[in-house]
Amino acid sequence: MLVTLLKMAWRNLFRRRLRTVLTLAGVSVAVAALCSLLSFQQGYQNGMKGELERLGAHVLVVPKGCPYDAASIALHGASWPCYLKEAYLTQVKRTEGVQTAAPVLMNANYTESGEAIVTLGVTPEILAVKKNWLIAGAFPTSNGEVLVGSAFAKKHNLVIGQTFDLPGSAGISLKVCGTLAPTQGADDTYLHLTLADAQRLMKRPGELTHILVRLSDPNEMEGVVGALRACEAGMEMNIVPLSHLFNTIQELVNSMRLLLGSVALIALFVAGAAVSNTVMMAVSERVREIGVLRAVGASKGDVFALILLETLMLCLIAGVIGCLASAVFAPFIEFWLRNRLPFSPTDTLVKPSLTLSLFCLLLTGIFGAIAGMLPSWRAAKLVPALSMK
Amino acid sequence: MKSVDNVVLRAESLTKIYRRGVEEVRALDGVTFSIEEGEFVSIVGQSGSGKTTLLNLIGCMDTPTSGTIEIDGHETSRLSDRQSTRLRSEKIGFVFQHFGLIPTLSVEENIMLPTLFARRAAKGKASELLEQVGLSHRHKHRPHELSGGEMQRVAIARALINSPALLLADEPTGNLDSTNGEAILRLFTDLNRAGLTIIVVTHNPALADAAHRQLNLQDGHLLLESQL
Numbered sequence: 001m002l003v004t005l006l007k008m009a010w011r012n013l014f015r016r017r018l019r020t021v022l023t024l025a026g027v028s029v030a031v032a033a034l035c036s037l038l039s040f041q042q043g044y045q046n047g048m049k050g051e052l053e054r055l056g057a058h059v060l061v062v063p064k065g066c067p068y069d070a071a072s073i074a075l076h077g078a079s080w081p082c083y084l085k086e087a088y089l090t091q092v093k094r095t096e097g098v099q100t101a102a103p104v105l106m107n108a109n110y111t112e113s114g115e116a117i118v119t120l121g122v123t124p125e126i127l128a129v130k131k132n133w134l135i136a137g138a139f140p141t142s143n144g145e146v147l148v149g150s151a152f153a154k155k156h157n158l159v160i161g162q163t164f165d166l167p168g169s170a171g172i173s174l175k176v177c178g179t180l181a182p183t184q185g186a187d188d189t190y191l192h193l194t195l196a197d198a199q200r201l202m203k204r205p206g207e208l209t210h211i212l213v214r215l216s217d218p219n220e221m222e223g224v225v226g227a228l229r230a231c232e233a234g235m236e237m238n239i240v241p242l243s244h245l246f247n248t249i250q251e252l253v254n255s256m257r258l259l260l261g262s263v264a265l266i267a268l269f270v271a272g273a274a275v276s277n278t279v280m281m282a283v284s285e286r287v288r289e290i291g292v293l294r295a296v297g298a299s300k301g302d303v304f305a306l307i308l309l310e311t312l313m314l315c316l317i318a319g320v321i322g323c324l325a326s327a328v329f330a331p332f333i334e335f336w337l338r339n340r341l342p343f344s345p346t347d348t349l350v351k352p353s354l355t356l357s358l359f360c361l362l363l364t365g366i367f368g369a370i371a372g373m374l375p376s377w378r379a380a381k382l383v384p385a386l387s388m389k
Numbered sequence: 390m391k392s393v394d395n396v397v398l399r400a401e402s403l404t405k406i407y408r409r410g411v412e413e414v415r416a417l418d419g420v421t422f423s424i425e426e427g428e429f430v431s432i433v434g435q436s437g438s439g440k441t442t443l444l445n446l447i448g449c450m451d452t453p454t455s456g457t458i459e460i461d462g463h464e465t466s467r468l469s470d471r472q473s474t475r476l477r478s479e480k481i482g483f484v485f486q487h488f489g490l491i492p493t494l495s496v497e498e499n500i501m502l503p504t505l506f507a508r509r510a511a512k513g514k515a516s517e518l519l520e521q522v523g524l525s526h527r528h529k530h531r532p533h534e535l536s537g538g539e540m541q542r543v544a545i546a547r548a549l550i551n552s553p554a555l556l557l558a559d560e561p562t563g564n565l566d567s568t569n570g571e572a573i574l575r576l577f578t579d580l581n582r583a584g585l586t587i588i589v590v591t592h593n594p595a596l597a598d599a600a601h602r603q604l605n606l607q608d609g610h611l612l613l614e615s616q617l
């Protein structure tokens with residue numbers, strides 16, 4: 001029974017090829033938009049989470065200024081417009097609830113080819129923050145020694161023990177004392193020096209760009225942040241709780257998400273209307289044929305099922321095409337989004353996934369079923385006497 | 390109303406009024422007749438006299454404005470859609486002037502279609518019927534690959550698959566040339582000889598004469614033998 005109905009519904013789709021193809025195209029585009037949006041949604045959230053985990057800190061202490069900007073610089077590596085006094089570090093460390101406070105002096109130089117060379121002055125305290133780090137060789141302990149991120153080492157063909165000239169800054173020669181296993185984050189492109197060495201090379205003695213703070217208990221966030229703000233140097237520092245920052249950035253991205261979401265939703269509604277219309281036309285072309293089906297024993301339910309099946313098939317084919325298209329175009333959408341987002345994590349933003357595709361297919365099926373109701377009901381109402389016309 | 394054993398169809402004062410806005414069309418007006426099992430009856434009359442309307446009522450495709458119909462002893466003029474669908478499926482086979490084959494299905498699938506809706510299996514019956522109408526070699530073909538005569542034979546096979554009590558045909562030779570029309574006529578005669586009750590609406594004199602009896606319609610009225 002079902003097999004023949006399926007066969008009929010399937011073949012009916014090919015009776016008006018051009019019309020079917022046009023409707024398929026419309027629905028596919030809508031599904032692709034929806035699927036891309038959802039995978040972006042998921043990718044962005046996961047990317048932000050991963051970014052924060054890799055940063056290892058619960059709280060970021062940055063110089064007064066725009067906290068989002070400073071946090072973004074800390075996450076992605078660039079030169080800083082303002083600095084913190086190293087002396088504040090003691091106060092941060094003394095604050096109750098602070099487990100580790102790792103001082104960082106960050107700087108970026110650009111080579112002639114436009115590559116950003118990001119150097120960070122750090123102390124061994126950073127190791128208590130970056131729990132995911134795997135170091136081959138040694139952590140830098142004296143001037144001229146550098147711990148190289150995996151991507152940088154690969155790009156410049158560096159091995160442990162090798163000496164190289166720092167690209168983008170004349171006359172600085174560094175010796176690779178260790179390399180960092182890939183972290184999938186921005187650390188992979190960084191060069192880590194000792195804090196003292198970095199301060200000397202950048203001519204910023206006694207200064208920091210930021211402090212990475214890990215709490216004894218991340219649930220005590222509010223209290224510790226309050227205490228940090230209240231300390232003597234509190235006026236000179238911006239205390240950025242990263243989980244809040246995470247939410248704030250999400251909110252910044254929400255407007256973009258809302259826009260894209262509305263577009264996808266409108267597209268889906270338009271596609272639904274197009275499907276309804278297509279199937280309605282198919283029904284009105286086949287009035288006599290449907291009458292014949294009724295004459296030879298098809299019930300209203302059989303006719304309803306047949307037309308609904310046809311609609312569902314149309315939508316599901318379009319759904320599959322849409323999901324595939326969204327997977328194929330993911331890199332382009334990724335590129336487009338990256339250029340427009342105020343902040344984007346290093347992880348892939350638009351990552352096609354099977355679960356998400358299946359979810360989109362389910363949604364397409366539900367939309368298809370709704371779009372198919374009206375034409376199916378119209379068809380079921382056709383009287384058998386129409387077969388005689 | 391008493392029902393005699395061998396009466397398959399009894400129509401009593403059948404009236405059908407179509408309403409188009411304020412205008413009323415009396416397509417049938419007080420038609421009474423009965424048909425016995427194994428009869429071959431033709432319905433003739435001018436265009437617009439109500440032949441198709443009558444066939445629709447007999448075939449449970451429409452309900453009369455007033456009057457009653459009995460098929461196999463069951464009153465059928467006031468059935469619900471579900472009940473009349475079931476009755477069509479079990480008791481009635483239809484043959485149309487336009488053949489009414491489903492273009493997306495093969496000859497064999499078309500013939501099997503009524504069994505599908507009746508939720509029965511009848512694979513063997515289909516090939517048997519195909520052989521009977523002389524189209525075994527065409528079972529995989531699509532309708533558009535067949536001639537008109539072949540299509541009508543397929544349609545007849547489809548009408549017979551659920552072993553109906555009544556075969557109803559509206560102008561079955563209307564779209565065929567005389568040779569193919571004769572083939573259909575012969576098929577009907579053979580089927581009737583084998584015991585099938587057939588009611589056929591036709592303008593084809595040969596087909597009308599082949600029937601045992603003619604019902605003559607004029608403006609919705611059944612003419613008596615004496616009026617012919």
Ligand SMILES: Nc1ncnc2c1ncn2[C@@H]1O[C@H](COP(=O)(O)OP(=O)(O)OP(=O)(O)O)[C@@H](O)[C@H]1O
Pocket residue numbers: 407408409414415416434435436437438439440441442443
């Ligand atoms: N659905 C309908 N609505 C309104 N009037 C109808 C309808 N069907 C038939 N009629 C009218 O009823 C009358 C009888 O029509 P019917 O189709 O039964 O004639 P017929 O004898 O089959 O004619 P033909 O030989 O041309 O097929 C005609 O006047 C027709 O216009």
Ligand SMILES: [Mg+2]
Pocket residue numbers: 440441442559
């Ligand atoms: Mg007619």
